[in-house]
Amino acid sequence: MVLSNWNLSSAKESKIKKMATESNMQLKCVIVTPERSVLDEAADMVILPMFDGELGVLPKHSPLIGRLGKGELRVTQHNQVKKFRIEGGFAQIRANVVTVLTVQASAN
Amino acid sequence: MAKLRVLVQRRKAVRNIRKITRTMELIAGTRFRRALDRAIAARDYAYSINEIAADLAKNVTEVSHPLLIQRNPVKNSLLLIICSNRGLCGGYNASILREATQHLKEFQNDQQTMRLDLSGRRAINFFKSQKVSVRQTYTQFEDKPTYAQVEQLAEDFIRMYAIGEVDRIEVAYMRFYSLSRQRPVIETLLPFTAEEVSKGGGTTAVSSNATTATSISKSPSADYDFLPSASEILAEIVPAACKFKLFKCYLDAAVSEQIARRIAMKAATENAADLIKDLSRQYNRARQANITREISELIGGAEALK
Numbered sequence: 001m002v003l004s005n006w007n008l009s010s011a012k013e014s015k016i017k018k019m020a021t022e023s024n025m026q027l028k029c030v031i032v033t034p035e036r037s038v039l040d041e042a043a044d045m046v047i048l049p050m051f052d053g054e055l056g057v058l059p060k061h062s063p064l065i066g067r068l069g070k071g072e073l074r075v076t077q078h079n080q081v082k083k084f085r086i087e088g089g090f091a092q093i094r095a096n097v098v099t100v101l102t103v104q105a106s107a108n
Numbered sequence: 109m110a111k112l113r114v115l116v117q118r119r120k121a122v123r124n125i126r127k128i129t130r131t132m133e134l135i136a137g138t139r140f141r142r143a144l145d146r147a148i149a150a151r152d153y154a155y156s157i158n159e160i161a162a163d164l165a166k167n168v169t170e171v172s173h174p175l176l177i178q179r180n181p182v183k184n185s186l187l188l189i190i191c192s193n194r195g196l197c198g199g200y201n202a203s204i205l206r207e208a209t210q211h212l213k214e215f216q217n218d219q220q221t222m223r224l225d226l227s228g229r230r231a232i233n234f235f236k237s238q239k240v241s242v243r244q245t246y247t248q249f250e251d252k253p254t255y256a257q258v259e260q261l262a263e264d265f266i267r268m269y270a271i272g273e274v275d276r277i278e279v280a281y282m283r284f285y286s287l288s289r290q291r292p293v294i295e296t297l298l299p300f301t302a303e304e305v306s307k308g309g310g311t312t313a314v315s316s317n318a319t320t321a322t323s324i325s326k327s328p329s330a331d332y333d334f335l336p337s338a339s340e341i342l343a344e345i346v347p348a349a350c351k352f353k354l355f356k357c358y359l360d361a362a363v364s365e366q367i368a369r370r371i372a373m374k375a376a377t378e379n380a381a382d383l384i385k386d387l388s389r390q391y392n393r394a395r396q397a398n399i400t401r402e403i404s405e406l407i408g409g410a411e412a413l414k
Binding site: 037065066067089092094 | 146149150152153156157159160163164254255259331332333334335336338340341344345348352355
């Protein structure tokens with residue numbers, strides 16, 4: 001009984017530790033089109049143009065699959081903003097990785 | 109003497125041909141590398157769309173979409189044949205056309221109507237000589253097919269399928285398996301199969317490695333939120349996967365064409381080299397025979413003067 005309790009607490013501890021390291025983790029933003037990979041780098045924040053408005057993504061965002069609309073995608077890293085024009089597509093957020101699938105993505 | 113001059117001329121002609129084929133081989137080589145890079149770049153997209161579709165499939169109880177429904181019986185179908193615009197690429201076009209005509213014959217036996225869409229001047233000329241009527245022809249696809257071009261074509265196909273003008277759309281093209289293996293295949297583009305959605309529109313040899321490598325690292329507990337909803341995203345992703353599949357066909361065709369051309373031109377260059385060697389030998393022999401004859405004539409003349 002005692003043993004199992006100890007096990008539980010250690011499991012909790014490791015989970016907390018893992019969460020702590022994860023919160024230090026940065027987002028990774030990947031943008032791919034059928035013709036090439038446009039972007040694959042770390043980011044502090046990603047703002048996605050969803051079909052119904054903009055969606056800001058910070059590290060530790062919950063897993064999400066969403067449809068993108070036409071608009072501007074912004075990737076912020078060290079106060080520098082990269083902007084891309086997106087023409088629809090899909091976005092997937094999982095394990096601090098934002099994957100953007102789109103037909104057309106041009107930097108501007 | 110006349111024979112000598114002919115030999116020299118022929119040798120010169122063959123040398124020029126060798127120069128041309130050698131250059132074409134080099135050009136095909138660089139174009140091939142570029143086409144392969146594009147095919148590899150498309151792998152990332154294939155992998156991502158595949159992952160999203162697989163995760164979607166887990167969350168949607170019933171996968172249904174107009175493009176996924178199999179129609180029975182199939183009355184009208186459409187076959188798109190992807191050939192090259194230019195020749196001099198060995199058996200590339202011939203093997204695709206052979207596969208396609210065989211497929212057409214089977215259909216004629218089944219009493220179904222099969223319409224043809226042709227891509228590439230080689231295919232167009234072939235069916236013109238066969239006097240087969242054709243629905244549409246395309247010549248805009250070269251060694252660098254762009255997604256925008258292919259998308260137009262795919263949208264046209266999807267529209268035709270959606271309004272029931274055709275019950276099945278197939279594509280005949282040269283599939284690229286590896287550097288040493290390309291095969292003509294006929295694949296069904298529409299109706300799209302549900303497995304294909306989660307496979308991201310068909311994987312090629314290039315993409316399969318990446319898929320297996322990353323699927324291991326996939327965390328099992330991804331509880332997704334869907335915006336707007338899983339079924340709505342599915343409705344969007346099916347046409348996207350279908351368009352991408354056609355794009356992949358074109359990418360494969362471009363890579364295979366350049367490989368075929370490079371091999372054909374390499375063989376032609378080697379043949380030309382052999383021919384030059386042969387002609388040189390004949391030339392030297394003829395020249396030597398001429399000299400010997402002249403000497404013996406001289407000696408004969410000198411003897412007669414004695």
